[in-house]
Amino acid sequence: MSTTLKIPKVAVSMQEGVLAAWLAADGTMVREGEPIYTLEIEKSTMDVESPAAGTLRHIGQAGNTYKVGEVIGQIDDAAR
Amino acid sequence: MAAAPMIKPDRELLMRFYTTMARIHESDKAIQRGLSAGELQFQYYPAGGQEAIPAGIAPLLTPDDHAVITYRCIHDIVAKGTPLREIMAEMYGKAAGTSKGKGGPMQLSDPHSGLMVTTGIVGAGLPIANGLALASQLRGTGHVTVVSFGDGATSTGAFHEALTLASIWKLPVIFVCQNNQYAEYTALAEYTLSDNFAKKAAAYEMPGVRVDGNDPAAVHDAAKVAIDRARRGDGPTLIEAVCHRLQGHAFGSDEAHMDKSALAAARKSAPLILLRARLLAGKICTEAELAAVDASARAEVDDAIEYARATPLPTADELHDDVFASTAHIPELDTRAPAKAVGTPAPAAGTRQMTFGAAINEALDIALGRDERVVLMGEDIADPAGGVVKTTYGLSTKYGRERVRPTPIAETAIVGAAVGAALAGMRPVAEIMINDFLAVCMDQVTNHAAKLRYMSGGRTNVPLTIRTVTAGFVGSFGAQHSQSLEAWLAHTPGLKIVYPTTPHEAKGLLLSCIDDDDPCIFFEPMRCNFSSGPVPEGHYTIPLGVADTKRAGKDLTIISYGWPLVESLSAAEKLAKDGIDAEVLDLRSIVPLDRPAILESVGRTKRALVVHAAVEFAGFGAELATLIHQNLHGALKAPVGRVGARYTPVPFSQALEGLHFPTEARILEAARALVR
Numbered sequence A: 001m002s003t004t005l006k007i008p009k010v011a012v013s014m015q016e017g018v019l020a021a022w023l024a025a026d027g028t029m030v031r032e033g034e035p036i037y038t039l040e041i042e043k044s045t046m047d048v049e050s051p052a053a054g055t056l057r058h059i060g061q062a063g064n065t066y067k068v069g070e071v072i073g074q075i076d077d078a079a080r
Numbered sequence B: 001m002a003a004a005p006m007i008k009p010d011r012e013l014l015m016r017f018y019t020t021m022a023r024i025h026e027s028d029k030a031i032q033r034g035l036s037a038g039e040l041q042f043q044y045y046p047a048g049g050q051e052a053i054p055a056g057i058a059p060l061l062t063p064d065d066h067a068v069i070t071y072r073c074i075h076d077i078v079a080k081g082t083p084l085r086e087i088m089a090e091m092y093g094k095a096a097g098t099s100k101g102k103g104g105p106m107q108l109s110d111p112h113s114g115l116m117v118t119t120g121i122v123g124a125g126l127p128i129a130n131g132l133a134l135a136s137q138l139r140g141t142g143h144v145t146v147v148s149f150g151d152g153a154t155s156t157g158a159f160h161e162a163l164t165l166a167s168i169w170k171l172p173v174i175f176v177c178q179n180n181q182y183a184e185y186t187a188l189a190e191y192t193l194s195d196n197f198a199k200k201a202a203a204y205e206m207p208g209v210r211v212d213g214n215d216p217a218a219v220h221d222a223a224k225v226a227i228d229r230a231r232r233g234d235g236p237t238l239i240e241a242v243c244h245r246l247q248g249h250a251f252g253s254d255e256a257h258m259d260k261s262a263l264a265a266a267r268k269s270a271p272l273i274l275l276r277a278r279l280l281a282g283k284i285c286t287e288a289e290l291a292a293v294d295a296s297a298r299a300e301v302d303d304a305i306e307y308a309r310a311t312p313l314p315t316a317d318e319l320h321d322d323v324f325a326s327t328a329h330i331p332e333l334d335t336r337a338p339a340k341a342v343g344t345p346a347p348a349a350g351t352r353q354m355t356f357g358a359a360i361n362e363a364l365d366i367a368l369g370r371d372e373r374v375v376l377m378g379e380d381i382a383d384p385a386g387g388v389v390k391t392t393y394g395l396s397t398k399y400g401r402e403r404v405r406p407t408p409i410a411e412t413a414i415v416g417a418a419v420g421a422a423l424a425g426m427r428p429v430a431e432i433m434i435n436d437f438l439a440v441c442m443d444q445v446t447n448h449a450a451k452l453r454y455m456s457g458g459r460t461n462v463p464l465t466i467r468t469v470t471a472g473f474v475g476s477f478g479a480q481h482s483q484s485l486e487a488w489l490a491h492t493p494g495l496k497i498v499y500p501t502t503p504h505e506a507k508g509l510l511l512s513c514i515d516d517d518d519p520c521i522f523f524e525p526m527r528c529n530f531s532s533g534p535v536p537e538g539h540y541t542i543p544l545g546v547a548d549t550k551r552a553g554k555d556l557t558i559i560s561y562g563w564p565l566v567e568s569l570s571a572a573e574k575l576a577k578d579g580i581d582a583e584v585l586d587l588r589s590i591v592p593l594d595r596p597a598i599l600e601s602v603g604r605t606k607r608a609l610v611v612h613a614a615v616e617f618a619g620f621g622a623e624l625a626t627l628i629h630q631n632l633h634g635a636l637k638a639p640v641g642r643v644g645a646r647y648t649p650v651p652f653s654q655a656l657e658g659l660h661f662p663t664e665a666r667i668l669e670a671a672r673a674l675v676r
């Protein structure tokens, strides 16, 4: 099983956000709870934690703006 | 602060605390994982730092003890015993959720576990908890109600009103302030000079206890004293459990307003970390045992998430379900064909005469006599006053002050108590003296009474009646005592709105309201209060949503309700002298609405005039005019006319008051213009 990474809704008014930077490289193993990318909205930034453990696949490009719910990556399952 | 535990907690209890806290922690994390992945999208208020509070209290409660909680909910819900699968399905907006996906994290209920209300309105839970506690007190069950709320909620008026009422009524309720140091984006010291909320209790003559909210054993001990006291019948307690919020206000929200070093320290000494250390240091259990608890909590949560993902979304037919007990009462779903108003047969000749007010008194007397669940509450309602216009005179003498309960001047506490008692299956009849005063308790009426059935997916309902006087056009009561606010209420789905004019109907409609499984607002026009009419003896009901033809006619339909119906009828007699034969239709209730009767009558007369005491602009007449235009456009001989109050506050001087309200003269003028 894999976990899809979509742009999260981190504020009631949020419609879109900038994938400011990937904090974990494409293809690396990440732990659950590890910060994997920085999301920028309006005047604030947030390090988004990995919702699962596994191999991170980048789909979105750092620097691009995405709508809430747009797919920007994937975590391919590893045994927890 | 935290007194040393009085009873040395045994291993079993400590492990129970740990297990509950682990389940809370895993649930909270799982929801945040779903939010991080963008799989879930809603405003989520994490519970990190507050796990120990409900975990400490939970072993003292049974599912028959009630809980009322807030939007920051997961710790309280899990501890109360709601199944994780149902919780997670609700978070995913699924049909198998606690509220069938209609409540969400801010507004779910689970009466099976005793979780009666989750509210997204700061402070609003406290008055409702009183009502749940009142039901236990009246039934003598020994059950208690625990209501949790944040430190910020202590600033609300609802807090003050609820503690005032709980204290005077000695209710079996425990107020648990979870002081996490912040109210949304504001630190405690910025919104209050108080540094101790527990001491506020002294002002209400109830015990106030301050405990370390990071320590489940300390919370447990304080709660045990409070719960035992409440079960004994010795009344409420305020507990302040001091803790520290471990993250921003909501998932993803910034932490700029939080003291960084305090936050870092609090994270290091998070309640779960402390308890773990204590269990290991005291050799109460081993690492392996704790790891097993953690793993089993994680597995339970994973199973719940998988279940939530797999289970179906609610279907479209769910949209209108649970607004009322029956979808038949939803105005926009009413597709019944036009049909002559069924009305109610007039009482037989020789039936005794009584005033409108006396008829209401008799209805209340009958309801109290035949149904033990009926309880009255309101300001001045007990003898010797018997109500400001004597409507409830004699009832407290006959049924006692347990069932006919005078209250402090605290409308939010009154309606909240009625909501809570109704949730617990009582049939409360609350009195809000004058309907203008609904403004100070509107949150309880429109956000709670009206919506709880829906927000709970039908798991709870609120069979309460609110009686309220409209004191318009009785002479110089002025801008704040004379309005007719039914349109405010009609705008919130979930309320039934009843507006009688005659003594006969007042009695029968009020008895219907009390029997009804939904919240009913019952207007009592003061202008009608002292007028007499025939009233049958004994118990009878007049169904809601059934209009009555007060005068048959063929040239024009005057649609009205409440006191302007009387002016409409006298206007109709004058019109008859001019050769205009007006039908006068009395709606009697505006929700449910007798759409078939309106369309049948106007379909026949082809002209309609709506007359009501409320301000004409954006009044209920606008809704009626639209209904008629949309359905009878081609048949109408004139556009629908409206006569309501003018767009001004109600003026004091009688010279102006007569210009503000609908009068016979204005009705005549409008009717003639329509028929001309």
Ligand SMILES: Cc1ncc(C[n+]2csc(CCOP(=O)(O)OP(=O)(O)O)c2C)c(N)n1
Pocket: B072, B120, B121, B122, B123, B149, B150, B151, B152, B153, B154, B180, B182, B183, B184
């Ligand atoms: C009546 C009302 N006013 C404002 C809000 C917006 N709001 C939501 S949570 C919150 C802060 C409440 O703080 P507190 O009572 O300390 O509870 P906590 O969030 O810390 O658990 C506010 C102001 C609301 N939901 N209800």
